[in-house]
Amino acid sequence: MxxxxxxxxxxxxxxxxxxxxxxxxxxxxxxxxxxxxxxxxxxxxxxxxxxxxxxxxxxxxxxxxxxxxxxxxxxxxxSSGSSNGKNIKRVEDKLVHLEKELALVSSQRDRVLTQNLQLWDRVRELELAARQSKSLKVRLHH
Structure with a gap:
């Protein structure tokens, strides 16, 4: 063609x-x-x-x-008789494609979750540092 x-x-x-x-x-x-x-x-x-x-x-x-x-x-x-083999092949191909897509999406999700946990830890550290800084200022003024 x-x-x-x-x-x-x-x-x-x-x-x-x-x-x-x-x-x-x-x-x-x-x-x-x-x-x-x-x-x-x-x-x-x-x-x-x-x-x-x-x-x-x-x-x-x-x-x-x-x-x-x-x-x-x-x-x-x-040709429905011979198409059963073709249908199985198509379904298998689609399954392989979907498995690859799932692996990619799972990897992206895991990366984002890791980044979120790192950000959350950093926010906690900064909040703790801010509290300690306020506490230190209060002690210095007394």
Whole structure:
């Protein structure tokens, strides 16, 4: 699905996005593990970096890619027996992605909690120093 001569950049981006979706390697995290029987023009548009309504049946140049999307969706619906393995692979890929994201978010949370504890300790030290300073001033004046 290479972009041909005379095809707009937008249409070329949509073709590349469709290929990424078919390969199971989308850029948009929500599209990871996408069931191809649910593939739509709006999903391809979003994956290509456009809004949902970029691909339109009213645009002649868009008809071939819309037909490819429909064919991919129909093929996914018809090959449900072989798609079980693909579905398992998609779910596993999504799980790996979510595990990585969880590890990252957990690490960020731990870093922020450590910083907060350090700040809390510093505030306590400063409050204690302020109390001792006031106490020392009171003793010096008497």
């Amino acid at each position: 290479k972009s041909g001569v005379g095809i707009s950049k937008g249409l070329g981006a949509c073709e590349e996005a469709l290929q990424r979706l078919l390969d199971g390697k989308p850029f948009v995290p929500e599209h990871l593990g996408l069931d191809l029987s649910k593939l739509t023009a709006s999903i391809v548009s979003l994956e290509a970096g456009f809004d949902r309504g970029y691909l339109k049946k009213s645009r002649k140049a868009h008809l071939p890619i819309l037909a490819m999307i429909e064919a991919c969706r129909a093929d996914a619906n018809n």
